[in-house]
Amino acid sequence: MSSVVVLILFFICLLIAIPISISLGIVSVLPGAFDPSFTASASYVVRSMFGGLDSFPLLAVPMFILSGIIMARGGISKRLFDLFAYFIGKKTAGLPCAVVVTCLFYGAISGSGIATVAAVGSMTIPLLVNLGYDKQFCTALVAVAGSLGVIIPPSIPFIMYGMASGVSVSDIFIAGIIPGILIGALLMVYAIYFCKKNGEDKEKINKEIDGLREKGLWKVFRSSFFALLSPVIILGCIYSGIASPTEAAVISVVYSLIVSLLIYKSLKFNEVYPIFSEAVRTYAPILFILASSIAFSRVLTLMQVPQTISAWILDNFSNKIVILLVVNLFLLLVGMIMDTTPAILILTPILLPIMTGVGVDPIHFGVVMVVNLAIGFVTPPIGVNLFVASSMTGIPVVQIAKRALPLIGYFLVALILIMFIPQLSLMLL
Numbered sequence: 001m002s003s004v005v006v007l008i009l010f011f012i013c014l015l016i017a018i019p020i021s022i023s024l025g026i027v028s029v030l031p032g033a034f035d036p037s038f039t040a041s042a043s044y045v046v047r048s049m050f051g052g053l054d055s056f057p058l059l060a061v062p063m064f065i066l067s068g069i070i071m072a073r074g075g076i077s078k079r080l081f082d083l084f085a086y087f088i089g090k091k092t093a094g095l096p097c098a099v100v101v102t103c104l105f106y107g108a109i110s111g112s113g114i115a116t117v118a119a120v121g122s123m124t125i126p127l128l129v130n131l132g133y134d135k136q137f138c139t140a141l142v143a144v145a146g147s148l149g150v151i152i153p154p155s156i157p158f159i160m161y162g163m164a165s166g167v168s169v170s171d172i173f174i175a176g177i178i179p180g181i182l183i184g185a186l187l188m189v190y191a192i193y194f195c196k197k198n199g200e201d202k203e204k205i206n207k208e209i210d211g212l213r214e215k216g217l218w219k220v221f222r223s224s225f226f227a228l229l230s231p232v233i234i235l236g237c238i239y240s241g242i243a244s245p246t247e248a249a250v251i252s253v254v255y256s257l258i259v260s261l262l263i264y265k266s267l268k269f270n271e272v273y274p275i276f277s278e279a280v281r282t283y284a285p286i287l288f289i290l291a292s293s294i295a296f297s298r299v300l301t302l303m304q305v306p307q308t309i310s311a312w313i314l315d316n317f318s319n320k321i322v323i324l325l326v327v328n329l330f331l332l333l334v335g336m337i338m339d340t341t342p343a344i345l346i347l348t349p350i351l352l353p354i355m356t357g358v359g360v361d362p363i364h365f366g367v368v369m370v371v372n373l374a375i376g377f378v379t380p381p382i383g384v385n386l387f388v389a390s391s392m393t394g395i396p397v398v399q400i401a402k403r404a405l406p407l408i409g410y411f412l413v414a415l416i417l418i419m420f421i422p423q424l425s426l427m428l429l
Contacts, residue, residue, distance in 0.1 A: 003303045006031060010296075020342055021285070024292035028299045040299045052294030053287065056246055057169055060159050061286065063249030066279040067256045068110025071230070072119035073275055074260030074267050079224040080105050081124055082212060086220050089209035093195035095131065096138070097188045099124045100145045104184045107149030108231035109252070111156045113377050117146030117388045125393060131208055132201030136395055137194060140404035143389040144411065145187055147374040150340065152180035154234060154245060154252075157340050157373065160290075161366040164297070164348035169245045170238050172366045175425040179367055179418045186410040194406075226259045286341060293345035306350040313354050320358045324419055327351055328372055335376020339384075343373055360422075367425040371415050378404050378411075 006027050013023035025045075032041040040048075071077075084098040091097075099120065106116050121142040128138040150157045153173030162169035212220065234252045237243040243251060260267040267275075300306065317323045331351075334343050348369070355365040377385040379401070386397045386404070418424050 003300070003305045003308065006299075006303070007305075014337070020339060021288040021292045024289070024296045024342065028292065028295045031299060031303065039302050045295045045299065048295040048298045049291035052298075053291055055163060057159060057163055057244075058290070060154070060169075060246040060249035061156050062279065062283040063246070063253050064111040064154060064156055065115070065283050065286075066276065067249065067252040068112050068115035068119070069275050069279050069282070070253065070256040070260055070267070071106070071109050071227075072115060073271065074256065074264060075123075076109065076227045076230070076256075076260075077102060077106050077119040078123050079227045079264075081120070082220055083224040083228070085209065086212055086217065089212070090206060092200070093188070093192040094209075095128055095205065096133070096141055096191040096195065099128070099138075099141060100148075100184050100187050100191065103142070103145040103148050104152055104180065105228070105231060107146075107152040107180070108154070108235065109227075109256075110149055111154045111159075113147050113149040113374065114384055114388055116149035117142055117385050118392070120146065121389055121392050125389075127208075131204045134198065135393060136399060136403045137198075139389045139393045139395055140400050140407060141187070141191060143385040143400060144378050144404050144407040145184070146385050146388075147377045147411070148180055148184055150370060150374050150377070151176050151183065151367075153177060154238070154248070155370065157344055157370045158366065159245065160341055160344045161348060161369065164345050165352055165362055165366060167362050167366060171429055172363050173235070173238060173245065174428045175363050175367050176370070177428060178424050179371060179414070182417065182424065183371070183411060183414040186414050187407060190407055190410050226263055230255060230259070289339065289342050290345070293342040296342075297346050297349055300346070301349055306353060309350050310354045310357065314357055321420075323354065323358050324360070327354065328368065328415070328419060331369060331372035332375060332379075335373040336379045336383075338376075340370075340373045340376070343376075344369065361426060363429070364422045364425045368415070368419050371411075371418055375408060375411055375415070378408060 009030065010023055010027045013026060014020065028045045029042050032038045032044065081098055081102045084101045085095055088094040088097055102120050102124070103116050106120055110116055110119070125138045125142060129135045153176050155173065155176055158172045158176060159169055162172055230252065233255060234248050237248045237251055238245055261269065313323060313326065317326060334347065352362060352365060356362060377383060380386065380397065383397065383401065386400050389400055390397045
């Protein structure tokens, strides 16, 4: 069975709505089933699935998922938002900008775009709407800003890329800091433009911020201190060498439990078990996708698909800029139809040799890949952030997507800058 047939069958499975994990499993087994001499028999595929999951770095994923859920249930996002609103709430677009900054910080806690949208959006969207902001604008802003959760470290997609490419997870975490801040800054630029164009209800906003400032800076800061300290502890442990990313993920779980149960007392002990159950339900489908993605990527390697695609692109395109544009356009299209985890695990072995062949640093390419796929979080038909935001507000996904288009445009501007200015990713290394 040729590699082209395998890939066509995979897309047919997706088009007829077979779950992606099952689709990957089916096409991984087919080459060995039709050709007994092919190395990847059914038993080989199963061994690959189990062997691929036997990874110490991979343990960080369920831990960050659990930590993000604990922080969400513990009301951490509200405390972060109050602190940022205290300082910039009265400025033009101050509260929308505070939403973006909250997404940046919450992303540094959860490592997940979906968790960031759910935690920040459920609290900020009703508040902003009550203060006179357009509901569709608020929803689109949170949906797009939530994508920062997979770019600001610690990032679950960065962990996946580290597994697939062999680069240091700690290094790629560091590489994501400046690109994440750049994207956040551009989103705030659009928020300021939108608010200047459409106006704000300053009377309601000032009343809200005055009520917050009546509490006093010390009280607001004290309330948010341990929330602010969370990313400092997580990233500090990684970058100082005290702990690996996996060990830091476990530290984040313990820290979030202590803060939520004993310091803020926003969680009760009888709520811990349901949180653990939710984390298992969230991670189990991801685990199945991971296993089947790893097996599929190994089958593609045995069929020499990465080498074939790499040779075709390098033979047909000689200009580095053209190759970069082709690869980025391809990743943008993939992000629209495929979830981030399988996309990274399948495409990294295919695209990384092409990128290194034209002189692109593997860490820089990892950032570019994740930024591309993060845009897919807010582009139909997959657009998981859009669906999460829609479920919270009742606004149809299509309407949110239309309102998000200018924000996605700013995201694309950031992508172009990150792609053609490697030092934005590499200067901190």
